[in-house]
Amino acid sequence: MSDATKAVAGGSRLWRAPWVGIFSLIAMLLGIGLAHAVMRAIEEALGHDLTYIAQLFIGAASVVWLWYGVKSKSENFATWTGFFVGIIIWMTWVELFYMYYGRKNFGMMPRVDGGVSTEPEYLIMTATTGVLMFMLVFYIFDKDTRCNMFVWIQKKLKLREGLGPSTKTARDRNYAIITFMETIYVTWFCYAWNLLVFDPAFVGYGEDAFVAELGSVFVSIAWGGFCFSRLIKYRRTSTAIRYGIPTANILWISVEIMSGWGLMTEVWLEPSKYIVEVLAILAAFTVLSVLIYKAPKKPSELQEW
Amino acid sequence: MVRRIFLLLVAGLFTTASIADPSDSRIRIHPGMGGVSDIGATDCALFNEMHYNGPTGMEHHVLTWVQGYVFAKTGSNIDAMLDKIPDGGGWDFASLTGVFVDYCKANPTEPVSTAAVRVWSVLEAGQPAP
DSSP states (O other): OOHHHHHHHHTOSSSSTTHHHHHHHHHHHHHHHHHHHHHHHHHHHHHHHHHHHHHHHHHHHHHHHHHHHHHOOOHHHHHHHHHHHHHHHIIIIIHHHHHIIIIIISOOOOEEESEEEEOHHHHHHHTTHHHHHHHHHHHHTOTTOOOHHHHHHHHHTTOHHHHOSOSOOGGGOOHHHHHHHHHHHHHHHHHHHHHHHTOHHHHOSHHHHHHHHHHHHHHHHHHHHHHHHHHTTOOOHHHHHHHHHHHHHHHHHHHHHHHHTTSSOOGGGOTTTTHHHHHHHHHHHHHHHHHHHHSOOOHHHHSOO | OHHHHHHHHHHHHHHHHHHOOTTOOOSOOOTTSOBOSOGGGSBHHHHHHHHHHOHHHHHHHHHHHHHHHHHHHHSOOHHHHHHTSGGGGGOOHHHHHHHHHHHHHHOTTSBHHHHHHHHHHHHHTTOOOO
């Protein structure tokens, strides 16, 4: 029996439900905030033009990390790698091209509502909602998907029988690339959701927009809360991290909207101004991530696949 | 289930069509767009914020606005003014727009129209590009 399995067998009170899920969700929420802060810090330090170049190289370097994750036989390492590389690729390559074309090449202007409310890159990003939706259709009709939400939709649409049995088992999956795609797709989905809710062309201004925003907060908390109620039952840390990614992103919708209402200050958007707060978040995220990474693992997480 | 979803989609389509208001013809920027409806009515602080988030677009927008401003004031245009300066004074898109970008940085409380006057007066004085 391995040391880690002994630790589980020894009865760690900390790494059990509901703590595994709670810690995972907090880590993922802190991770989203930090991702914003890192991007802003790079932009503030290098300026726009150098940031475009830096983003290209940072993204490429993260793919090398992904290469290690994909090759790894450790579910724990592969999951964390997929998460980090997914978030880095989003911050760099994805944001890079939207920023370059929006701010510089296409010469778009930001949307203004009092002050700047939506930057050019996000005006373009809203236009990718159609691409996002067709990929959603693919996942809904993909018999090999194991995402809980898509499986639930397939059951509701009575598709399971028609699709036939999955050709893959859990052991056929590569957790690094799955977590990588999950992180990117969920981030994209939540960005699109947020941007549509903030688009006055669809929701109007003032009270009209408030109704849409309030509805969005309700859906975000209800949906995220439901996911959280499932997450706190998880005992495997790798699975909890993978389920924590969408849970945190869905709940983050409310954070963005509440920030728009002026109920909170998003310190991660101004890292140089709120350096102490951002460093505190960084420290908390680092400690929590290391603890989760090194937490005793269930026997099924230690087996090679 | 699938039939219910289809009926909901059809109902959504009709609802959307019924609430659309084509009679709203006030002159204003389309709400989904970037930018402002009247650049001359904004102040340099907003210009600075917008310029940081969309430099190329803001520079193009303001230079176009300045073209109209100069034509309204003089009946001439920027190209004609540049022709009067030996070798065009080395002015180009970046240096022309740089005049009001720098002006607005230094004078955030001033209206953008003052920055346009600054461009005009620099060119009228026959100054070369900085």
